[in-house]
Amino acid sequence: MFSKACEYGIKASLFVAQRSESPGKVRLQEIAKAISSPEAFTAKILQQLVKANIIHSRKGPNGGFYIELNELPGIKLIDVVVAIDGDKIFHGCALGLEECSEKSPCPVHEQFGIIRSSLKTMLENTSFAALMSGLDSGLTFLK
């Protein structure tokens, strides 16, 4: 469904979010260990998230990644997905047709329209806050 990069991106940003509830930054090494991801590859993905302004970073000693507490409430799952995989998953034709539209649809256009709009709605409505509470209470896991 998502690229590997996007999977790591979601896990990494959730972990950073969780840690950002208390002050201090999280280092790459710590993130990669927490989510069992390859360190160097994870670094690339974190950079994408920084550029997308979802997480922030600071170099040097005591540096690392963090999320602004006042920005946290606004972050939704869809932000991370779009930052890394783009929006082709919502807009592209399920059968790869170049020109697929309401006007000239592929055979499964209607069926997939429903699935994908519900996927999009779900991603738009799923806040980091909600996902973090599961992690905080030990009901869900990142590895």
Next chain:
Amino acid sequence: MFSKACEYGIKASLFVAQRSESPGKVRLQEIAKAISSPEAFTAKILQQLVKANIIHSRKGPNGGFYIELNELPGIKLIDVVVAIDGDKIFHGCALGLEECSEKSPCPVHEQFGIIRSSLKTMLENTSFAALMSGLDSGLTFLK
């Protein structure tokens, strides 16, 4: 959502199905042209569909691919998808966790469970017959 191979597979098998409404077989060349797919690659995918017993083939002059008319009513979209992409799209964890289950779920387990079960239901309930009627009446297209 699906691999390129699966996209071609769906289009190819729908085209073969459509042609199988009237007698005679369809040659690879014709299929590839009809769905704008690379011929040699499409051949590989057709072979997978033959092995999965969704379509049938015959070598030699006047040979080609076809679907048995009496088998047509039973074919669902999910058959083609599973034959080519397998069922990881339904069972695998959305975040790639090795051990993700009801007992020990990833943070998005519940949200994706809903999406994927509705995807599965849709694929199980979408018959070739239904998709072909759109093609026959010129309301939907394969390229």
Next chain:
DNA sequence: TTGAATTCGGACAAATCAATCCGAAAATAT
């Protein structure tokens, strides 16, 4: 029975995605 038409199968090539390596830049602490 021979030749042509077709699918079948394996090896190969190209493109994309995943992951690594390494040095540069920035921030901090001493």
Next chain:
DNA sequence: ATATTTTCGGATTGATTTGTCCGAATTCAA
């Protein structure tokens, strides 16, 4: 200032997916 710690960025490698090539096997028709 200098050394150290960290992120940043580009080049490279490896794996998987996508796509090509070509000869073998099968079927049919003359």
